[in-house]
Amino acid sequence: MPRRLHALKPAVITALAALSISPAGAQESVQQGAALYRSRCGLCHEPGGTGTFMLSRRLGRERGLLAGRTDLTDGYVMQVVRHGLMSMPRFTRVELTDAELASIAAYLAAGKQR
Numbered sequence: 001m002p003r004r005l006h007a008l009k010p011a012v013i014t015a016l017a018a019l020s021i022s023p024a025g026a027q028e029s030v031q032q033g034a035a036l037y038r039s040r041c042g043l044c045h046e047p048g049g050t051g052t053f054m055l056s057r058r059l060g061r062e063r064g065l066l067a068g069r070t071d072l073t074d075g076y077v078m079q080v081v082r083h084g085l086m087s088m089p090r091f092t093r094v095e096l097t098d099a100e101l102a103s104i105a106a107y108l109a110a111g112k113q114r
């Protein structure tokens, strides 16, 4: 390899590493969000939960399970969790940190339309 190219290599590797951080990081956050969602929201939002029941009744059965929804944006999820919605209780930053909420919202909105 010519000397000049050789000198460039670390910079190229650094740039490539930086590029790969965001998709890998986002993926990690979605996985974390899925686990947090099950432990923090699952009680009410898994099948048989009151959230699932109330949403099915108000919006229709196909929209009852949050994890199966394709119309949730991360902004909307964060809004509902911080402020509550009808019988859905709000979560303070002590109960759920911003980072935890962001990963739950990323999980619920992942791969879906924004």
Ligand code: HEC
Residues within 6 Å of the ligand: 037, 040, 041, 042, 043, 044, 045, 050, 051, 052, 054, 055, 058, 059, 066, 076, 077, 080, 081, 085, 086, 087, 088, 089, 091, 096, 104
């Ligand atoms: C104590 C039960 C309970 C817990 C815990 C809970 N929810 Fe809910 N959630 C509800 C209920 C009940 C509704 C439906 C409100 C209504 O329509 O009356 C709801 C509605 C929602 C909605 C609105 C969906 C829509 O289509 O408008 C979102 C988003 C939501 N919850 C997200 C979450 C997330 C994220 C968590 C965990 C951080 C969570 N909820 C934890 C009970 C709960």
